[in-house]
Amino acid sequence: MAIYFYKADQPYGCFSNFSPHPITINRIPWQTVEHYYQAHKLLGTPDQPLMEVIRQAETPEQAASIGRDRARTIRVDWNTAKQEVMWTAVLTKFLTHPDIQRVLLETGEESLIENSPKDYYWGCGKDGSGQNQLGKMLMRVRSYIRQQAT
Template identity: 70%
Template sequence: MVIYFYKADAPYGCFSNFSPHPICLEGCEWPTVEHYYQAHKLLGTPDEPLMSIIRKAVTPEEAAAIGRNRARTIRADWSIAKRQVMWDGVLTKFLTHSNIQAMLLATGDDVLVENSPRDSYWGCGRDGTGHNALGELLMRVRQHIRHHPEAMLS
């Protein structure tokens, strides 16, 4: 079976990076994975001071707007680093919140697809042929938690 997710307030919305599940990484609390991800585009650049502004953004939409602003200087290694940044954020989210960890594990071996009409890298894109990198990453997180029971929350 295939499970589609996209909006944070829809079924399986906890799989979205916009879901209201704070994470603590690098000594900071991030309101959502989206906040963490967007801020890390600027690490090591002249725009790095904006990372704290992104972290304090009221909504994930606001954090995304700041991070996606084309006037910002994105780190040179972002095309490679973004996958590790996303892994760190998503894994931490599912190791931090037992309720959504249980929901992820309950998906069994179902295929997870971010049904984003606008993102053909992290999602499946408008025509459904995108990379679905977020869905793939979530399935890796699910496997990681299964194979590392010491990491599971009680």
């Protein structure tokens, strides 16, 4: 049985990048994975100063809005770098917060699916044909944590 997740306030909401689980990477605190991810789209671009604006955004929704603004210059390597950026953030989140790490591990071997109706890359999309890259990444994080425990 697959486990579907999407919104931070729904079942398995801790799997959402919008969940209120702060992370610290390279001694820099981030309110959510979404803040970190959206800010790193701008690394090395003329819009890099906005990374701090995104980091300080009051909510992950605001961080996402700034990061998704098409007027911004996204880094040229983003299509390849986004997987590594997300891995760093998601792994850090689950290593930092034992309570949600336990939730992740308790999913056993179930498939994890981000039930985003709009995102066909990180989620499954409206019709289920999306790549579900976030769900796949969470399953890799789950395996990684298990391997580290042995």
